[in-house]
Amino acid sequence: xxxLKLENVxxxxxxxxxxxxxxxxxxxxxxxVFVGPSGCGKSTLLRMIAGLExxxxxxxxxxxxxxNDVPPANRGIxxxxxxxxxxPHMTVRDNMxxxxxxxxxxxxxxxxxxxxxxxxxxxxxxxxxxPKALSGGQRQRVAIGRAIVRDPKVYLFDExxxxxxxxxxxxxxxxxxxxxxxxxxxxxIYVTHDQxxxxxxxxxxxxxxxxxxxxxxxxxxxxxxxxxxxxxxxxGSPSMNLFPGExxxxxxxxxxxxxxxxxxRSSVPTQPADKGLKVNIGVRPEDxxxxxxxxxxxxxxxxxxEALGEVTLLYFEAEGERDxxxxxxxxxxxxxxHSEIGLTADPSKVHLFANxxxxxxx
Amino acid sequence: MSPILQxxxxxxxxxxxxxxxxxxxxxxxxxxxxxxKGSDPGRNIxxxxxxxxxxxxxxxxxALGLYLAYPVVGSAWRSLFDxxxxxxxxxxxxxxxxxxxxxxxxxxxxxxxxxxxxAAATFFGLMAAQLTDRIKWGNIAKSLIFMxxxxxxxxxxxxxxxxxxxxxxxxxxxxxxxxxxxxxxDPLQIPFWNNFFLMVILVWIQTGFAMVILSAALRGIPEExxxxxxxxxxxxxxxxxxxxxxxxxxxxxxxxxxxTILVLKVFxxxxxxxxxxxxxxxxxxxxxxxxxxxxxxxxxxAFVIMIIVLPVMIWNIIQARKETR
Numbered sequence: 001x002x003x004l005k006l007e008n009v010x011x012x013x014x015x016x017x018x019x020x021x022x023x024x025x026x027x028x029x030x031x032x033v034f035v036g037p038s039g040c041g042k043s044t045l046l047r048m049i050a051g052l053e054x055x056x057x058x059x060x061x062x063x064x065x066x067x068n069d070v071p072p073a074n075r076g077i078x079x080x081x082x083x084x085x086x087x088p089h090m091t092v093r094d095n096m097x098x099x100x101x102x103x104x105x106x107x108x109x110x111x112x113x114x115x116x117x118x119x120x121x122x123x124x125x126x127x128x129x130x131p132k133a134l135s136g137g138q139r140q141r142v143a144i145g146r147a148i149v150r151d152p153k154v155y156l157f158d159e160x161x162x163x164x165x166x167x168x169x170x171x172x173x174x175x176x177x178x179x180x181x182x183x184x185x186x187x188x189i190y191v192t193h194d195q196x197x198x199x200x201x202x203x204x205x206x207x208x209x210x211x212x213x214x215x216x217x218x219x220x221x222x223x224x225x226x227x228x229x230x231x232x233x234x235x236g237s238p239s240m241n242l243f244p245g246e247x248x249x250x251x252x253x254x255x256x257x258x259x260x261x262x263x264x265r266s267s268v269p270t271q272p273a274d275k276g277l278k279v280n281i282g283v284r285p286e287d288x289x290x291x292x293x294x295x296x297x298x299x300x301x302x303x304x305x306e307a308l309g310e311v312t313l314l315y316f317e318a319e320g321e322r323d324x325x326x327x328x329x330x331x332x333x334x335x336x337x338h339s340e341i342g343l344t345a346d347p348s349k350v351h352l353f354a355n356x357x358x359x360x361x362x
Numbered sequence: 363m364s365p366i367l368q369x370x371x372x373x374x375x376x377x378x379x380x381x382x383x384x385x386x387x388x389x390x391x392x393x394x395x396x397x398x399k400g401s402d403p404g405r406n407i408x409x410x411x412x413x414x415x416x417x418x419x420x421x422x423x424x425a426l427g428l429y430l431a432y433p434v435v436g437s438a439w440r441s442l443f444d445x446x447x448x449x450x451x452x453x454x455x456x457x458x459x460x461x462x463x464x465x466x467x468x469x470x471x472x473x474x475x476x477x478x479x480x481a482a483a484t485f486f487g488l489m490a491a492q493l494t495d496r497i498k499w500g501n502i503a504k505s506l507i508f509m510x511x512x513x514x515x516x517x518x519x520x521x522x523x524x525x526x527x528x529x530x531x532x533x534x535x536x537x538x539x540x541x542x543x544x545x546x547x548d549p550l551q552i553p554f555w556n557n558f559f560l561m562v563i564l565v566w567i568q569t570g571f572a573m574v575i576l577s578a579a580l581r582g583i584p585e586e587x588x589x590x591x592x593x594x595x596x597x598x599x600x601x602x603x604x605x606x607x608x609x610x611x612x613x614x615x616x617x618x619x620x621x622t623i624l625v626l627k628v629f630x631x632x633x634x635x636x637x638x639x640x641x642x643x644x645x646x647x648x649x650x651x652x653x654x655x656x657x658x659x660x661x662x663x664a665f666v667i668m669i670i671v672l673p674v675m676i677w678n679i680i681q682a683r684k685e686t687r
Binding site for chain 2: 050051052072073074077078079081082083084085086087088089090098099102103146150
């Protein structure tokens with residue numbers, strides 16, 4: 001029920017600018033995930049929406065109302081912190097009821113709201129315990145419960161799963177997805193550095209980098225049509241391989257002659273004027289297939305083989321490359337070590353970037 | 363011999379003595395008493411290791427026994443004798459105490475001190491800790507508030523004697539009264555209330571102590587819980603009293619009880635200001651009054667003080683342990 005609108009939002013600490021030109025339209029009922037490398041300002045942006053950090057430029061609107069100077073409690077938001085931030089001296093019940101008591105809600109309504117949230121999160125047996133008597137997963141559920149009882153228009157999650165162990169993280173992630181499903185009209189903003197969380201939970205992902213937004217889109221848009229090299233390499237694991245080259249044939253199918261030898265065909269269309277353009281082609285490891293009967297994009301000796309069972313990761317000896325070239329082939333190929341392999345990819349899976357930007361979006 | 367040389371010799375002898383003790387006692391244990399040889403060397407090593415902690419504990423236990431346990435038992439025993447310790451009079455000293463109105467006055471005043479001083483010092487310390495954290499010159503303010511801690515009780519008493527002096531040329535209080543054309547008074551001679559004027563001195567000293575400890579505790583509160591409370595809509599007062607104070611409650615209790623114990627021991631303030639006159643007597647100064655005149659009675663008072671302190675002390679230790687856990 002709440003639309004968020006960020007316009008030209010910027011943040012600086014004194015002279016140091018950490019975020020600038022953030023424009024974002026969030027529709028009611030979306031689950032937006034902020035991802036980005038550490039230090040990119042994703043948590044800062046979330047805290048600015050919450051009101052815990054001052055917005056030093058631009059405007060933030062919730063439901064069309066300017067929120068820049070509205071105190072956090074009046075913004076209609078609730079936040080779940082990474083460290084849970086439970087009040088250690090209060091029982092689970094009091095933790096969840098605190099905001100409602102502050103708001104002077106009648107006791108009967110408080111009890112009803114707490115009971116309802118506790119039922120939703122299976123916290124009923126623990127209502128009279130102190131946080132220290134709970135496990136990490138239970139504490140996280142209490143933190144979520146504390147947000148639910150306030151029935152906010154916008155939920156903010158600041159890396160809520162990063163303090164949990166791997167198994168619990170998966171379980172809690174699914175719980176959050178179910179929570180979202182149970183409240184389809186509520187807007188949620190979720191900060192994480194975990195790609196899997198971003199891909200599985202998000203209705204749209206916001207990739208933050210270099211003080212700004214690198215791309216906004218649905219998880220599959222980011223995966224299939226990254227706007228720039230940064231997003232291309234950030235989304236997907238292992239990250240996309242990039243090869244420098246030069247456009248030699250233009251048209252519906254573009255042919256790129258690669259600097260290190262090899263030829264790539266891409267179904268990204270180009271204009272005749274693009275001939276001779278310096279580009280980087282990008283191929284995801286999982287899109288590589290052994291080249292049989294065609295000229296390969298890349299030929300190299302396999303350095304390391306990681307057989308994961310359902311797939312095999314092949315790392316190629318990279319001379320003068322920043323990152324190793326990686327191919328992810330289905331099945332088991334651990335006999336490929338030290339052998340020479342030619343790799344190619346379907347033209348629809350070959351991305352083209354010039355000056356870091358995708359040619360698909362010009 | 364110059365005092366410096368004396369000091370150096372003391373240090374060398376003390377440290378050297380400790381080293382020699384630990385080295386020699388361990389050597390004797392390992393080589394003579396349980397040498398790792400014979401029919402079962404492993405068992406000897408185990409036995410030596412079982413004894414070893416006691417070698418290290420012994421000096422502390424011995425010193426505490428000599429300077430703490432023995433005096434307690436000795437005082438208890440001495441308090442059962444008459445003034446020169448010649449004649450056993452049972453609980454005679456205690457009976458005399460109970461019958462003495464000055465003693466009863468001292469007990470009453472002491473309860474006043476115990477009620478007021480720790481509460482006031484902790485309260486002001488807490489306020490100072492919270493407020494100085496939020497202002498730019500907070501650190502300067504903190505130093506100023508802490509400074510009285512560095513003044514001896516007698517020095518502080520003399521300073522406040524000037525404040526209370528019955529002369530507008532010297533006393534701050536009477537200077538203010540004089541400004542409003544009021545007659546000078548002697549605050550230390552106003553019955554009952556003079557107790558509180560004396561308490562002010564100790565509160566003035568102890569506020570700094572409470573502030574430093576509580577300020578550290580306040581800073582130890584996780585920032586997120588405060589942010590969460592801000593998001594929950596708590597105003598600054600609710601934030602302070604419902605989120606911050608409960609989280610540092612164990613520290614507040616420790617500060618409170620520590621000051622309580624101190625209050626039960628302070629005699630210098632009363633001694634240096636009123637000398638226990640004008641109805642300001644408290645137990646420690648009452649004890650001092652009888653010291654050297656009637657040692658039996660003075661030790662009886664000392665014992666009464668100890669019995670009053672004991673429960674507070676135990677409570678204090680329990681709380682401090684809880685906090686470190």
